[in-house]
Amino acid sequence: MSLDDWIIALHLLSAFALVGAVTVFSIILVVLRRVDTPGRVLALAPAALIANVTVLVGVLGTFGFGVWLAISLDEYGVWDGWVLAAIVLWAVGSELGRRTGVIMAGSFERAEQLVGQGHEGPDAALADGLRSRHAHVFHWVSTAAMALIILDMIWKPGA
Amino acid sequence: MSVLAATRPDSWNFPLLLHVAGAMVLVGAAATGSICSLAGSRDADAAWLRRVAFYSFLLVALPAYLVMRIGAEWLYSKEFGETASDPTWIDVGYLTADLGALILLLTLVASGLAVRRGSRGLTRVAGVLSAVAVVGWLVAVWAMGGKPG
Numbered sequence: 001m002s003l004d005d006w007i008i009a010l011h012l013l014s015a016f017a018l019v020g021a022v023t024v025f026s027i028i029l030v031v032l033r034r035v036d037t038p039g040r041v042l043a044l045a046p047a048a049l050i051a052n053v054t055v056l057v058g059v060l061g062t063f064g065f066g067v068w069l070a071i072s073l074d075e076y077g078v079w080d081g082w083v084l085a086a087i088v089l090w091a092v093g094s095e096l097g098r099r100t101g102v103i104m105a106g107s108f109e110r111a112e113q114l115v116g117q118g119h120e121g122p123d124a125a126l127a128d129g130l131r132s133r134h135a136h137v138f139h140w141v142s143t144a145a146m147a148l149i150i151l152d153m154i155w156k157p158g159a
Numbered sequence: 160m161s162v163l164a165a166t167r168p169d170s171w172n173f174p175l176l177l178h179v180a181g182a183m184v185l186v187g188a189a190a191t192g193s194i195c196s197l198a199g200s201r202d203a204d205a206a207w208l209r210r211v212a213f214y215s216f217l218l219v220a221l222p223a224y225l226v227m228r229i230g231a232e233w234l235y236s237k238e239f240g241e242t243a244s245d246p247t248w249i250d251v252g253y254l255t256a257d258l259g260a261l262i263l264l265l266t267l268v269a270s271g272l273a274v275r276r277g278s279r280g281l282t283r284v285a286g287v288l289s290a291v292a293v294v295g296w297l298v299a300v301w302a303m304g305g306k307p308g
Contacts, residue, residue, distance in 0.1 A: 001305045009304035016183055016300050023187025024194075027219065031211055043204040044211070047194040150180060154172050 004072055007065050014061025019150070021055035022097070022143055024048075029104075029139055036127035038111035039120055045108060052101065059094050063087075081158045086149050093145030096138040103135040171237050177230030181223045186296055188219035189263070189289045196270065196286030206274075209282050213270040216263070216289065224263055228256060247308025255299035262292040 001009075028044050028051070035041060066086070070078045077083070107129035114123055167175075195212035231252065239245060245253075266288045273281035 001307050005305040005307075009301045012304035013297065013300055016186055016297065019180075019183035020187035020190055023184050023219070024191045027188065027191045027211075027215055037204075039204045040207055043198065043208045044195070046198040047191055050190075050194055147180075150176065150183075154176050154179070155169075 004069070007069050007072065010061060011065035011069055014058050014065055015150075015153075016058075017054045018058025018062055019146055021051040021058055022146055024051035025055070025097075025100070025139060026143060029100075029136060032104075032107075032130045033136075035130055036122040036124070037120065038114040038123065038126060041108060041111035041126065041130070042115060048104070048108065055097065059090075059097075063090060076159065082152050082156045085157075086152050089145045089149045089152065093142045093149070096142035096145070100135050100139040100142065103129075103132050103138070107132075168237075171234060174230045174233035174237065177226050178234055179230070181225070181227030181230055182296065182300070185220055185223035185227055186293055186300075188215050188223055189266075189293050189296075192216045192220060192266070192270065193286050193289035193293060196273075196282050196289065205279070205282070206277060209270070209274050209277075212282070212285065213267075213274045216267050216270050216285075220263060220289075221267065224260065228260070231256065246306065248302040248306045251302035251307075252299050255295045259292045259295055259299075262288050262295075266292065 024047055028048055031044065032041065066083075067078060070076050070080070070083050107126060110123075110126050110129060114120075114126065192212040192215040195208050195215065198208060235249070239249065266285045269281045269288065270285035272278065273285060
């Protein structure tokens with residue numbers, strides 16, 4: 001395998017880390033819409049924590065190895081339209097995903113406080129946080145941006 | 160993928176999209192089920208978490224596997240339909256896809272039985288099996304990207 005082959009493999013693995021983590025977050029968000037007890041929120045904390053680490057690896061890896069590839073391969077350049085489109089979508093998706101994370105982290109903190117106070121039953125404020133319209137809109141728009149990146153990477157319009 | 164794209168006919172794009180997108184969602188859903196299964200064996204809300212894991216496998220991972228596999232076969236028929244021997248990376252892909260299917264089915268059975276019987280042991284088995292499958296699929300991703308051989 002050449003260096004370019006390795007970069008392609010690492011770029012693809014990073015993309016899997018990113019979209020895999022987005023899938024984990026999607027499942028968590030859908031499940032948490034029906035939850036109002038702190039115990040169940042905290043039960044999903046390990047999945048959220050691992051997805052947080054994975055999404056960071058994916059976000060940095062896709063960008064870093066992607067730009068490296070665009071520079072390294074003769075066929076493409078960083079200023080190609082489809083590459084720029086991918087970078088814009090990547091930035092939008094990453095920022096909206098980060099904002100979702102900030103909102104949902106508040107719900108996880110609230111759940112920890114409730115458990116710390118010995119309150120194990122349903123909590124209206126917790127439920128409201130888990131159903132946050134902003135968090136859900138940010139997440140699904142971010143997911144749509146990631147899907148568009150995949151389409152862009154495969155079709156490479158203008159390449 | 161990018162090098163391949165330089166010479167790839169447009170007619171390969173849609174099957175490739177199915178293959179890649181299905182595989183990405185498959186990895187994420189199987190990872191979710193695995194984490195919930197392994198965490199579920201310790202947590203106070205274990206029964207609920209077992210259901211989350213089972214439905215992640217059944218409603219997300221299984222359909223994603225089918226989409227990935229259909230895309231793979233479709234793409235293979237276009238790219239290698241007439242050739243006698245396959246490159247190493249295709250062999251790796253088939254090996255992990257076929258073994259992964261078996262492991263995913265075993266995971267579904269173990270996870271389903273764990274929900275029904277409230278078994279922590281079966282929950283752990285489902286978590287470990289799906290984790291093994293995820294590792295295998297990531298090896299396949301590396302092979303698909305780097306195309307060794």
